[in-house]
Every structure is written in structure tokens, then in C-alpha cells.
Amino acid sequence: MKHPKEMTGLEFLQAMVNGDIPRASISETIPMDLHAISEGTASFHVKADKRHLNPLGGVHGGFAATVLDSVTGCAIHSMLEPGVGYGTIDLNIKMCRPIPLDKELLAIGQVINMSKNLGISEGKIIDEDGKLYAHATATCMIIRP
Structure with missing residues (x-):
């Protein structure tokens, strides 16, 4: 196996x-x-549990924010050459309905546009029926050596 710094983002x-x-x-x-990765697309299985509750007993919004930051970032990462990194510079999230407790959901990220210095992607958290729980767009800075 190659050293991680010698791998493309997709290989990594x-x-x-x-x-x-x-x-x-x-x-x-x-x-x-992370259960599936291809060029420009990433998929995660996610599940909120009792560790992710806000003081009112609902799943904290930070759960969806973290998942969406990860899935949109992985979609961008999958497009990068060896030795190139990235960092999120903007994450815009829309919470569409409460994230359910102890239910497996699917998070999907997909690249919208890549340039030399920026990657733009979108992500969503859905259930097995395609019901939308949260949506995000992300802009990532591409960090070249």
C-alpha cells in the first residue's frame, strides 16, 4: 500500500x-x-444516540452540522491529487426536520464545482424513504503544497 501522502484523495x-x-x-x-466513495461523491451511514441530545432532549444541531461538514468534505477530498489538502471555509446548513434518535440515516455528499483553489459541494441527510432531514452547501479551500 502507498503512503497516505502519495495517494489521491479517492485512494485515501x-x-x-x-x-x-x-x-x-x-x-x-x-x-x-463512510461506506461508499467514488470520484465526487461520498456516502455515510449515521445514527444519533443519547450522547447527542440538547438540553430539551432533541438531537443537537451540531450532529447534523458535523455529519454534513464531513460528507461534503469527503466529496471534495475524493477529487484531489496526491499531497493536496483542503479545509472548509463556509458551511451553510438548513435543518428541515428534527434528526431522529437511534435511527440509521444516510448522508450523501456530492461535488458541485471544482476549481484550482475552491471546491463546492452539497450534502444531505435522508432516511431510507428519501425524506430530507438536513441539507448543506460547503465551500472548501484547496491547499496545494
Whole structure:
């Protein structure tokens, strides 16, 4: 296996899906399982649990924000050459309905546009019937050596 710095973004994320490299530690705090990656698209299985509640007993908005930042970022990452990084500079989220507790949902990210310096992607959290829970657009700075 190549060293991670020698991998394209897609190769790196595929290695993560395959279990060849460890998943990001944030996936222990916010249960996210990157299960499918292709050029410009990422999919996660996600599930909020009792650790993610706000003081009123609902799932905190930070759960959806973290998931959407991750899935939109992975979609951008999948388009990058070896040694190139990225960072989110803008994340715009619309909460459409409350995230349910202890229900597996699907988060999907897809690239809208890539340029030399910026990547723009969108993400959504849906259930098995396609019902929309949250939507986001993200702009990422492409960091070249």
C-alpha cells in the first residue's frame, strides 16, 4: 500500500472504507461510517444516540452540522491529487426536520464545482424513504503544497 501522502484523495478514502487505514476519530464521537466513495461523491451511514441530545432532549444541531461538514468534505477530498489538502471555509446548513434518535440515516455528499483553489459541494441527510432531514452547501479551500 502507498503512503497516505502519495495517494489521491479517492485512494485515501477508499483505503479508509476498506479498513486499510483508520477512520477519523470524530466518527467515534459522531457515529459516521463512510461506506461508499467514488470520484465526487461520498456516502455515510449515521445514527444519533443519547450522547447527542440538547438540553430539551432533541438531537443537537451540531450532529447534523458535523455529519454534513464531513460528507461534503469527503466529496471534495475524493477529487484531489496526491499531497493536496483542503479545509472548509463556509458551511451553510438548513435543518428541515428534527434528526431522529437511534435511527440509521444516510448522508450523501456530492461535488458541485471544482476549481484550482475552491471546491463546492452539497450534502444531505435522508432516511431510507428519501425524506430530507438536513441539507448543506460547503465551500472548501484547496491547499496545494
